[in-house]
Amino acid sequence: MPDLRGTGRSAAREDIASYHCDRAVDDMDALREHLGLERTDLLAHSACTNLPLLYTERHPAHVGRLGPITPSVVAVGVTTTGDVRRETARLRRGEAWFPVAYAALESMVSGRATTDSRQEIAPFRYGRWDETAQTHHAAGSAQRNGEAAAVFGAEGVFAPDATRTAPAVFGQPVLLLAGKVDPTSPPPAAAETARLFPRAEPVVQPAPVTFRGSTTPTVSRPPLRPSRGERARPWRPSAPGRGCPPGPSAPGGCTHEASAGAFTGRSHRRARYCRGVRRRPLPPPHTIGRTSTRELRQG
Numbered sequence: 001m002p003d004l005r006g007t008g009r010s011a012a013r014e015d016i017a018s019y020h021c022d023r024a025v026d027d028m029d030a031l032r033e034h035l036g037l038e039r040t041d042l043l044a045h046s047a048c049t050n051l052p053l054l055y056t057e058r059h060p061a062h063v064g065r066l067g068p069i070t071p072s073v074v075a076v077g078v079t080t081t082g083d084v085r086r087e088t089a090r091l092r093r094g095e096a097w098f099p100v101a102y103a104a105l106e107s108m109v110s111g112r113a114t115t116d117s118r119q120e121i122a123p124f125r126y127g128r129w130d131e132t133a134q135t136h137h138a139a140g141s142a143q144r145n146g147e148a149a150a151v152f153g154a155e156g157v158f159a160p161d162a163t164r165t166a167p168a169v170f171g172q173p174v175l176l177l178a179g180k181v182d183p184t185s186p187p188p189a190a191a192e193t194a195r196l197f198p199r200a201e202p203v204v205q206p207a208p209v210t211f212r213g214s215t216t217p218t219v220s221r222p223p224l225r226p227s228r229g230e231r232a233r234p235w236r237p238s239a240p241g242r243g244c245p246p247g248p249s250a251p252g253g254c255t256h257e258a259s260a261g262a263f264t265g266r267s268h269r270r271a272r273y274c275r276g277v278r279r280r281p282l283p284p285p286h287t288i289g290r291t292s293t294r295e296l297r298q299g
Contacts, residue, residue: 002031004048006148019148020157021075025054032062043067046185047152050075054158057166066174066197070185073193074153076167077160080189082109089124089183097123105183124183127207167196174200179207 003010004024013019028051032040041064042052049071056063071078089105092098104120107113122137123129167174174197178190187204194200 002028004148006145012145012148016147016151019145019151020154021050021152022054022157024051025058028055029059029062038062039064041065041067043069044071045069047072047149049073050153050158053163053166056170057163060166060170063170063172065172066170067177068174068190068193069177070179070182071176071190071193072185073189075158075160076164076193076196078189078192080186084186084188085109085183088181088186091181092124095123095129097129121184124181164196167200168198170197171199176200176202178202178204180204181207 004019005027006012006019017023039062042055044050044052044067046069049068050073052063052066052068053073053075056066085105086109089102093102101121101123104113104117105124108117108121119141123133126133126137174194176190176194178185178187180187187202190202190204194202
């Protein structure tokens with residue numbers, strides 16, 4: 001997962017216009033070329049779901065499958081009315097924090113937001129507003145680049161009339177995930193966006209999807225259908241190394257066996273090598289997100 005400009009290990013910029021969403025499209029394509037990928041699947045969350053939509057408009061041949069999670073799809077002109085947000089929020093009116101959070105939401109949809117409103121509506125983003133959720137929210141607020149966030153979707157960045165034409169001719173699978181009680185990205189917005197694509201499926205989970213919370217019951221996560229020419233292979237737990245090419249550190253095991261850091265455990269079992277599917281080797285060491293492939297290999 002890459003760190004966009006001004007976030008994580010990516011340096012802050014003096015020119016705040018470089019934080020615009022459309023500028024990140026070229027960054028994403030440069031990363032794809034660096035990884036040696038002809039086509040890549042794109043998974044995005046919240047406001048960043050606008051980025052793969054712009055990328056699909058400019059580089060449709062390089063996109064495999066799309067997975068927008070709680071999409072904020074201003075890029076294609078999909079908006080959510082205040083009445084829809086209020087109706088969705090009222091589904092949680094039995095919770096202790098609801099009066100304060102709903103008042104903050106009301107102030108935001110009516111154009112009377114204060115500096116505290118964004119913090120006060122935070123419980124709507126979580127499955128349970130417990131101590132773990134509050135700690136998580138506080139940590140996220142401290143890490144947020146407010147300057148970058150403020151201009152990410154600034155006026156003039158998006159051209160919805162032009163971008164809306166791209167989904168109509170995008171023939172790959174799309175899975176849009178929304179939360180039934182999430183007023184920040186309610187199900188109607190996901191459904192409207194799904195109708196723009198010929199092969200899209202909107203999925204609504206009973207809990208908020210933004211941050212479900214550690215105590216929220218697990219719900220099903222339907223997989224994306226395979227791209228054309230790709231055989232469907234449902235995920236299943238497997239022993240590390242099954243079906244993988246032999247590795248020097250573990251004869252008969254895979255090349256990223258237990259010492260391979262992030263490839264152990266759940267993510268290791270999900271790796272295509274470990275499901276017996278042939279795939280090109282890892283590219284040369286490169287920085288992506290918060291680590292590099294060399295660090296992954298060394299654990």
